[in-house]
Amino acid sequence: MDIADRIQSLRKTKGISQEELADKVGVSRQAVSKWESGQSAPDLEKIIILSECFGVTTDYILKGI
Numbered sequence: 001m002d003i004a005d006r007i008q009s010l011r012k013t014k015g016i017s018q019e020e021l022a023d024k025v026g027v028s029r030q031a032v033s034k035w036e037s038g039q040s041a042p043d044l045e046k047i048i049i050l051s052e053c054f055g056v057t058t059d060y061i062l063k064g065i
Contacts, residue, residue: 010054027046
């Protein structure tokens with residue numbers, strides 16, 4: 001499982017849409033879609049925000065631990 005898979009899995013587990021996650025993180029829905037498809041990756045600032053939204057560590061998002 002890579003970053004893209006973890007972001008998508010966490011989002012689906014929380015039951016939120018790509019648009020809702022985009023609003024929470026301050027990016028477009030297209031950016032979230034690209035993260036989840038592996039076309040791009042969030043920068044460190046966004047990874048920190050994602051970890052807070054999902055209640056997981058940045059290490060989990062980055063490395064799965």
